[in-house]
Amino acid sequence: MTDQAGTPAVRHVPDRHRDEIRVEAATAGFTAYRDHGRQRVFHHTEVDRAFAGRDLASGLVREALNDVRASGKRVVPVCPYVRKYLATHDEFADIADPVTPEVLRWLDGELKRQGH
Known part of the structure; x- marks a missing residue:
């Protein structure tokens, strides 16, 4: 996803163990994970209520899974x-x-x- 005015952009933030979706300058949501060997274990996804109803979670997870595929890892979906x-x-x-x-x-x- 690209970051144009109002267009959601997903970025991988490995030092925070998550992928984030941003709209303009705001972080609208994230999906959190931990890497376990060759597996990326997703354990939590949330989108801020201010951005509800915009299908951001779906785009976020799609991009995160594409990143997992590109990295050669596998997905374990603990997150509902x-x-x-x-x-x-x-x-x-x-x-x-x-x-x-x-x-x-x-x-x-x-x-x-x-400490989580």
Whole structure:
């Protein structure tokens, strides 16, 4: 997505473990992840209420998944929104891994360790 006046732009922010969607100068939303080996585990997606109804979450997740594909990683959709998106977008089925108890334990420990 490009950043023109009012046009949403998605950017990968690896030091914050997330992809953000911006509208003009404002961060409208993000999808958060942690990398677990070759897997990118998405655990939370949100869009600010001020930007509700503009289908920003869908565009954000699409761009984030395209980035995952380009990086050679796989997706684990712990986040309910990412899981729902994958259920209706078969074009990403080839890079999706199931959520397992092992991944959930690892993610819980990772988030606690980093104070989330």
